[in-house]
Amino acid sequence: MAKATSTAKSALASLAILVALPALAEEAAHRQLGPHVHGQGTLDIAIEGNKIEMELIAPGMDIVGFEHVASTDDQKAAVEKAKAKLADVLNVFKLPDAAKCKTETANVENRKETHQPGEKDDDDDKPGEPQHSEFHATYTITxxxxxxxxxxxxxxxxxxxxxxxxxxxxxxxxxxTQAQMTRAKPTLDLTGVM
Known part of the structure; x- marks a missing residue:
């Protein structure tokens, strides 16, 4: 009986990991502009068995060099080019060849962030208007x-x-676990986390 309980607990823990990323993605889709820090993005990774789920959120300024919603043809082209580059997840985030990984799904969006009523921004003082854009990507890799x-x-x-x-x-x-990847250290050690 103890083994069945242990297996059930393991299955529940596994399910919780796989359920967590879509919930985070949904929350990000509805979030309002909070602390806006250029140069910093977030990468969430959930690993279970042979499946890796990833979610990347990055300010538009980091990806395309501007943070407002694209309005010119050149800006729109830059956004589309960046989305295509981000969609190629195994070129952006390289895993060891020996792991024999392949992309199952890749979804990249350029989203608007909005101010809460009454908030102000250096660029525009109209509360409730879209002010910034961010890139949001979700991936499933096996x-x-x-x-x-x-x-x-x-x-x-x-x-x-x-x-x-x-x-x-x-x-x-x-x-x-938490870590940081930077220009000086563009690697992540995953030894022992599996």
Missing amino acids: CGAPDSVTGMETAYFTDFAGGQLLNVNVTTTKGQ
Whole structure:
């Protein structure tokens, strides 16, 4: 009976990990402008079995060099080019070849952030109006040899000139860890988290 309870607890923990990222994505879709820090993005990673779920949120300034909603043809083209680059997740976030990973899904959006009524911004003092844009990407990756996922290297900082720092949150069945990837250290050690 104890083994069945342990298996049930493991299954519930696994389910919680897989459910967490969509909930975070939904929350991000509805969030209002909070502390806006250029140069800093967030990368959430959930790993279970052979599946890796990732969510990236980054200010528009970091990705395309402007934070307002694209209005000119050149700006719109820059947004589309950036979305295409971000959609190629295994080029932006490189996993070891030995892990035999492939992209199952990649969804990249350019979203508007809005002010709460009464808030002001240096760029525009009209509360409730869209002020900034951010990039939001979600990915599902499967790996043929998940035990070989011992690290990750990113081209994010070379692909996107404004990116300076990614705050990384990793969730696995073993627990949660936090790390940072930067221009000076564009790697993430995943040894022992599987």
